Amino acid sequence: FVSSHSNLDPLTETYGIPFYLQYLAHWPEYFIVAEAPGGELMGYIMGKAEGSVAREEWHGHVTALSVAPEFRRLGLAAKLMEMLEEISERKGGFFVDLFVRVSNQVAVKMYKQLGYSVYRTVIEYYSASNGEPDEDAYDMRKALSRDAEKKSIIPLPHPVRPEDIE
C-alpha cells in the first residue's frame, strides 16, 4: 500500500482496483514491479497479449508504465520495457505496441530511443474532463523477431478514430 508516490504523478493514470485485478487475473506474467534496496516502489509495468495470430496481429501491449519521480533517469523504464518485450517474444508476438499522449514528449522521445516508432495517430483517444479538448494519442510499435520483415510497423498514412481500433 505504498503506491501513493508514483501514482500521485498526474501524467500516470491511477486505475481502479478492478482494472488492476482484471490484468492480474488474465495476464499475471505481464505485471512487473521494481523495488529499491530500501523497499520503496520504484516503478511498475502492466501489459497484456492480444490480437489475432492469423492476421499477424498477435502482440504485446503496454497498458501502463510508471516510474516514481525519484527513480527516474536510471534506465528503469527501459529495463521494464525490455522485460515486457521478452515476455511478448516468448508468447510469439509479432510486435509490442503502446499508446501515449501526443503531448507527452518526454515519453515519446524515450520510446523512440527504445526502438519504437509512431505507427498511427489516434484522434481524441484521451478524453479530457475539465472542458479542455480531448487529446490525440500516438500508437507506437516495435517489431519483434517473429515479424522479421517489420511489416507490422509500417506507418499508416492517415490518423484513425478510437472507434476504428480493435
Added chain:
Amino acid sequence: MAARGHVQDPNDRRLRPIYDYLDNGNNKMAIQQADKLLKKHKDLHCAKVLKAIGLQRTGKQDEAFTLAQEVAVLEPTDDNSLQALTILYREMHRPELVTKLYEAAVRKVPTSEEYHSHLFMAYARVGEYKKMQQAGMALYKIVPKNPYYFWSVMSLVMQAISAQDEKLSQTMFLPLAERMVEKMVKEEKIEAEAEVQLYFMILERLGKYVEALEVVQGPLGEKLTSELQSRENKCMMLYRRLERWAECNALSCKLLLKNPDDWQFYILYFDSLFYLIDQSWAPPQEGVHCVEYWGEVHASTAQAISFMEDRIATEEAKESKHLRGPYLACLELIRRLRERSCPEAQQLGEPLELMFQFFVKFGDKPCCITDLEIFLDLLTPDQHVQFINRVMEAVPLGAPGEDGVALPGDTRALQRHLCVTQLSRSLGQQHALNTEGKLGLIKELKAHYRHGLQFGKSCLKTELQFSDMYCLMAAHVYIDLWLETGDQNMLWQCLGLLEEGLSHSSSNAQFKLLLLLLYCRLGAFEPVVDLYSSLDAKHVQHDTIGYLLTRYAESLGQFAAASQSCNFSLRFFHSNQKDTSEYIIQAYKYGAFEKIPEFIAFRNRLNHSLHFAQARTERMLLDLFLEADTSSPLEESVKSMSLCPEEDDIPWDSLRDNRDLTVLVSWNPKDRQLKEEHKQHSLEDDTLWLRLRSLTLRLIGCVSALTHLPASRNSEKTTENGVAAKPSSLQSLLSQLENTLNQATQFTEKQLQHPYPFVGPVPSRLAQALSSGCCQCQLSSLQLPLHLQELETAGLDESTELQTQISNLFKSLAVQLQDMLEKCKGDLLDVKDDQSKPQQFLLENLVYFVETVCIVLWVSNYCGSVLRPLKSSLQKKKKKKKEASTVTPPVLSAYQEFSSSLQSLLNQALEHIKSQEISLTALKLGALSLEGQTQSEAEETFTKTAMDKVQSSYLRSLQEIGELLKKRADTLKSLKI
C-alpha cells in the same frame, strides 16, 4: 448484456428494444416496453425480469424483487431469463440467489456445459468452495476438459486456505488435491502451465518442498514459461525453505552474473554465503551434485569479496550506463562483515570513500539520497562532517553571490547539491543547528529554490520543478523551528513558502500533502478540501491517505465536507466488495490460480480496513447529529441506517491498518523517523477512539428504541425487527463504554509522553475529546435511561430515593455541560503582540459540545416520554382527590429545571459563536505586520494568503456549528412535559 448470439429467435427480436433501453439507462421506457410485450406474450418470462431490472434501477427494489421471484420459482432454463436474473441479483447484492437459479437449471438440463459452468461461477462469487469442487467435477464428467478438472482441484485448495482447522487442510483437503493432480500427471494429461502452477501451489502449501523442486526442475517445469525467471524464482524460494544454502548461493551467483542490478539476489547471495560459512561448507567429494546444476558456490569471505570486486570491475569496464547494484552491494557486504566483526571488511575499502565514489557516479540522480541513506550508519559520527565536505567538493557550483550563496549552473549540478543537503539533513546536521543557524539555512535553501526555477521554465504544468525539493526542505526546517520554539510565525511562513512552491509547481504532491497536514493541524479544513481534490486521490488511495480527511473534517465542524469525505471512502470500499468477486471468477477462467488467494486476501484487507470501519461509524454518527430529530425523527434515522444496537459489525480482532504513514518525505535522521512502535500506538489510539464511537452509536440506537417502543410499554408485545433494546443490552453497552473510557484515559496519559513524529501518524480525536469532557458527559447522559426505566416500573409514589438519584444526575449533567462550554470560550485566533496564534482546540471543543448536546437532547426526549404519562396520571389522581396541596415530585421539577438550563446553555453557546464570528470577520490578518521577519513582499503575499485561508475556514466552521446548534435549540420545546 449487449451482444446476444442467436438472432433467429423471435423472442430475442422482441426483447431487443428493452435491452437497448436498459443499456442506454432509459429505465422508464424499458419498463413500458416490457409491459407492452407482456400484454401480448404473457409467458415471456424474460420480459418480466428485464422489467424488474428497470424497477430495481429506478429505486423500486421491493417490486423488482417480487417480480423476479415470480420468474425464479418457475425455474427458468432459457438463457435470456437466466442471464437477466443474474444481472438483477448482482445489482441487488444477492449473489446467493444466482446459485439457486442455476442449481434448478442444471437439475432440469443436466447435460448443459454452460449452466454447469455458470453454477460453478455462481458458487465462486459467494465463496462456496465445497460446492465449487463438486460443480467442477460434474462439469468434467459431462465435458472432460482439463480446466474443469482443475477448477475442482483449486476449490479444494480454497477449502484448505479457508478452513479454520489447519489440521484439516493438511490432512484432508490438500492431500486430496495433490492426489487429484498426481492422477493427471500419471495419465500424462497435464496440458497447461496453470496446471503445473497449481500443482506447485499444493506441494508448497503441504510443505513438500523436495517434491515441489522435482516438479519445477523436471519435465513439468518446462511448462513454466510465461513469467520471466519463473523456474529460477521458484527454485530459489524452495532452496530457502529447504535451507539448501549451497544451491541458493550458486543460483544467486548465476542470476547476478546475468543481471548485476537485481537487489533481491544480492540479499540472498549474502544470506546464503554466511550460512555456508557458519556451516563450514565444503564441496561434496564425489559425483555430480545438484549444486553443479547452477554453477559455482561461494562459501568464504574471500570468495565473496572477490566476487564483489569482479562485479564492480565489470561495471567499471562498461561503456554504457553504470548500474547502482554492484556498488550498493559492496556497502551491504561491508555492513554484514562488520556485524560479524570480520576484519576483512576493510579489504573492500572505507565506506566513506565508497559512498563518495557512489556520489560522484550517481549524485546527479534523484534516487542517490534514498540509496545512500540506508548506508549512512556505516559512517562514524566524527566522519559526518568530513563526508559532507568531501561530497560537497564534488559539486560544481558558481562563485558565491552577494548573499554568499554559491549556485549551480545546470540541473545536474543542482541535483548534486540537493543530494548533499539531503544527506546533511539525514545525518542530523540541520537539526543540530541553533535557531539562527536554521534561519540562515532556510535563507540559503530558498535562494537555491528560486534560482533553480529558471531551469524549469519550459516544464509542463504536470511536471515538477527541478528545485522543488529545496522548497520542501526549507518548509521542513520551518516546521522544526516551529516545534522547537513554538514561534507561530515560523508556521505561517512555512505555509506561505509551500503556497509559493505550489504556485510554481502545481502538481507537486509533496507540497500538497504537507500543506494538507499543516492546515489540518491548524484546524483549518476548508483549504484541505481543494488540496485533496487536486491530489486526485483515487480508489485505494482513499484508504491509504483518506483517513486524514475523516479524522479532521468532522472534528473541525465542517460537517458537509465530512459527509463527503466519508462518502468517497465508503463508495470505494463498497465497490471493492462487489468488484473483487468478478475478478476472482475471471482468475478461474484464465487459470490464474495463484492470484485467487491473493485477490481474496486483498478483499479481506480492504473489508477489515480500520479506515473503513471508521468511515462507516462516523458517517452514521454524523447523519444522526445532523438530521435526527430535526428533519426526521431519531427512530426513522436509526431504522434507515439499519443500526442494530445488539450487533457489532466491526471485526475488532482483524482490523487492518492500511494507512500509508510514510507518504511524506522529510529526510529526517533515523532517530526522528517513524518507528514500528509509533504505528502500533497510533493503531491502538485509533482503535480505542473507534470503540468509543461505535459504542456511543449503538447506545444512541438503544435510546431511540426505548423512546419509540410501541405505546404498549407494559404489555407483552414482541418487538419488531429486533430493534428494541432490551435493558440488558443497554446495561452491557454502558459498562463496555465505561471500560473503554478508562482504557482510553490510561492510554492517553501514557501517549502524551511519547508524541508521534510530526510527519508520522496524526493523533486520533481521543485526547482532545477526553480533555473537553465530552466522553464523560455523554456517558453520564446515556446512563439516565437506565434509571428512568426503573422509575417507570416503580411509579412516582414509591421511589423517593430513585427520584433523588435521577435529580442529582440531571443536576450534574447540567454542570458538566456548563464546564464543557467554558472550555470552548476564547478567541480562535489569538492576536497578541502582532502575532496571531490559532487556537484550533477551541473549535474541536465546540464540536464536542454540540455532539454532546445532540445526545443529551435525545436522552432528554426519552426522559420526557417516560415522565409525561407519569405526570398526567398524577394530575388525574389529583383531580379525583381534589387535593389542594400540589407538591411536585422531585424528579419532575428536576427535569423541568434541567430543560431550562439546557435552554440557557444553548443560548450562551450561540451567543459565543456569534461573537466569535463577528470578531473573526473584523480581524484583518493582512494588516498584521510581519515585520522583523525578513520576508520579501512576494513572500508576505503568500503568507497572507495562507492566513486568509485559515481565517475563512474558521468562519465557515463556526457557521456550520452555529447552524446545527440552532436546529438543535429549536427542538427544545418538545421536551416539555
